[in-house]
Amino acid sequence: MAAVSDHPGERGADDPVKLIGIRESALSVDEVFAAVGDDAAGGVALFVGTVRNHDGGADVDALGYSCHPSAESEMRRIAEKVVADYPVRALAAVHRVGDLRVGDLAVVVGVSCPHRGDAFEACRKLIDDLKHEVPIWKHQKFSDGTEEWVGAC
Numbered sequence: 001m002a003a004v005s006d007h008p009g010e011r012g013a014d015d016p017v018k019l020i021g022i023r024e025s026a027l028s029v030d031e032v033f034a035a036v037g038d039d040a041a042g043g044v045a046l047f048v049g050t051v052r053n054h055d056g057g058a059d060v061d062a063l064g065y066s067c068h069p070s071a072e073s074e075m076r077r078i079a080e081k082v083v084a085d086y087p088v089r090a091l092a093a094v095h096r097v098g099d100l101r102v103g104d105l106a107v108v109v110g111v112s113c114p115h116r117g118d119a120f121e122a123c124r125k126l127i128d129d130l131k132h133e134v135p136i137w138k139h140q141k142f143s144d145g146t147e148e149w150v151g152a153c
Helices: 029-035 071-085 116-133
Strands: 017-023 043-050 058-067 090-096 098-101 105-113 136-142 147-150
Touching (some): 017 071, 029 090, 029 105, 043 116, 058 090, 071 090, 090 116
Parallel strands (some): 017 090
Antiparallel strands (some): 043 105, 058 098, 058 136, 136 147
16 A cells, blocks of 8 residues: 555645636625545635724625736736645635625635644635735725725725
């Protein structure tokens, strides 16, 4: 019997980036979960970012996301960096643009790896880097009539 570390399933897949997208329509957790499915994966980690009803002590009524034309290619660049650093079997990331309401899904990312620890770490790295590096801007509308732009997600 081969050692566990010698099994091909213990390594990242050859082409693990399965889904990258900027969407004007509602996002689907099921779509991302299906995209990261892999028989060699023992761990799947998903992160779902939703529009919350408050920020910085103020009530949020709605918000809008807009992005630079390079946003999707930047998402792919970050995804490729994550798969270079972790044994990723499959990865998916989609972000919403346009007007959203409280409770709507804003971003869904998923990563599958041979083991749960790597899946958690890779998923966290993916969402953190997307948030900090992809040129997506959030325009929040508060209940008191004020508004605020927030850069990079």
